[in-house]
Structures are given as structure tokens and as C-alpha cells.
Amino acid sequence: MTVLDTRKERLEFNKLQKRLRRNVGSAIADYNMIEDGDKIMVCLSGGKDSYCMLDILLNLQKTAPVSFEVIAVNLDQKQPGFPPEVLPRYLTGLGVPFHILEKDTYSVVTELVPEGKTYCGLCSRLRRGTLYSFAQQIGATKIALGHHRDDIIETLFLNMFYGGKLKAMPPKLLSDDKQNVVIRPLAYCKEEDLVDYAELKAFPIIPCNLCGSQDNLQRQVIKEMLQGWEKQNPGRMETIFAAIKSVAPSQLADTELFDFANLKLERPSRIGMVNLWEGEGDGVRESA
DSSP states (O other), X not given: OOHHHHHHHHHXXXXXXXXXXXXHHHHHHHTTOOOTTEEEEEEOOSSHHHHHHHHHHHHHHHHOSSOEEEEEEXXXXXXXXXXXXXXXXXXXXXXXXXXXXXXXXXXXXXXXXXXXXOSHHHHHHHHHHHHHHHHXXXXXXXXXXXXXXXXXXXXXXXXXXXXXXXXXXXXXXXXXXXXXXXXXXXXXXXXXXXXXXXXXXXXXXXXXTTTTTOSSOXXXXXXXXXXXXXXXXXXXXXXXXXXXXXXXXXXXXXXXXXXXXXXXXXXXXXXXXXXXXXXXXXXXXXOO
């Protein structure tokens, strides 16, 4: 490799890193994700997205206008072949405080989910419950998840096509029990940028063998559809995400979100109409 090649790659890496930091910083600012004194529990799965999230948050921590703490947490779900030494070694090398939780949700999921059905729904619920409880134990004020822009858009279409609901993943969420605030700092980041960044940083990726082993996942079908749209019409994903941020309730059909039942005409009175056209009574007359 020539010196020119090395410099060019370094330049491209710097541009990518700045873009990701800018996107994360913008999302944090737009939704007030992180406040002074926050204790952020960063959920680290061993996948590219959570590695990128941790890396970017640690970098932003050095220059952020507020002071916040970062604690990495991994849930070891006891999947066969999961390498338990990878994350502790990586996090120890970074000098980041961390916890490894052990809970055999793998056996529960594979036992309860019928053959031919996907594991993701039950798996995510079990995982979420464990992480929410632990966040309260350690006094975390925010729980950071690694969902990115493409995840949010895919969820929108999953809910529309398969659930009959118009909803996605919000960048910031208060849990149903009002005990945890979930943030998604990568909400403005493209998946392709995260793939490139993870490769350049050489993160020790741990694949998920639980859902990755299943064919024809609904999310994968949606992903392929969206990728096809983006290929045919570059920029479509950006437009869809912009739509998620710009909702007009009066132009949909949810009677709980907008009061359609009490819509009334707001026409001016007849006298008002005459005055409008006649000014102070000057000679505008209606024809017979």
C-alpha cells in the first residue's frame, strides 16, 4: 500500500467519523437525550451497532457540554458458541466500567417459540425486562440502545404491514412503568456508515446465532424491500425518515390523535360577508 493510499483512507475515515459524531450529537441535542450528571447504561450486544454507539459516546464524552457517566452492560443469553471472553477483554482494554449479566433466555425462547415462528419478539421482551431491572439496580438514569435510522424505518413498515399500526421506534422513550428512559443515540445514523466504521475500527464482532439462524424473517423482507427502493431512487430512505419526524395528525385517521368528530365550519356571518365586500357600506351590491 502506498503512502498516498494510506493518507486517502485516513481522510475518508476521518470524514466518516465526523459524520457519525455529528449525527449522534444532533440526535442527542434534538431530543435532550443526555443531561448533566446522567449515568448512561450502554447496552452492548457484541454487534456492530452497539460497538459503534459505545465508541462514539466515549469520544463525545470528552468534549460534551455536560458531564455524564458511561457504563457498558452485556446480557449473556447463553447462546451456544457465544464467546464469553471477548467483551470483557475488549472493555477492560478500553478502561470502561462494565457488567456482564448471565441469564439463559436462549433456552426459554427456543422452548416456548413454536417451530417456524421467529424468536425476535419473545427474545427482545426477555432481554428488555432484564436490562430495565438492572438499570434501576445500578442507578442508571438512561438506557442507550444501538438502533439506527434504518432500524427505525424498518420498524415503521413492519408495524404497518404486519401489525396494522403506524408507529416506529422513537429516539427517546419513557418505559411503560415510567421507571426507565431509553435513548437511541444512533437514530440519525445510516446503517451503511456503521458497517464501514465497524470494519475500519476492527471491532470484535460477535454474531447473534439465535435470530441469525432463521430464514425469511419479516424484518429481512422489509430490509430488502427498502434497499430495492433506495437503489431505484437514491435518497428515499432519507425522505421516509424525514416523514417520521414530520407527522400531520389531521391528515391521518386516528380519532384519538385528532378530534375529527368535533370539526365545525368556521364561516363568517352573512353580515360579516357583506361588510367584507362593501367596506364601510360602499356600493357593492348583489345581482338579482
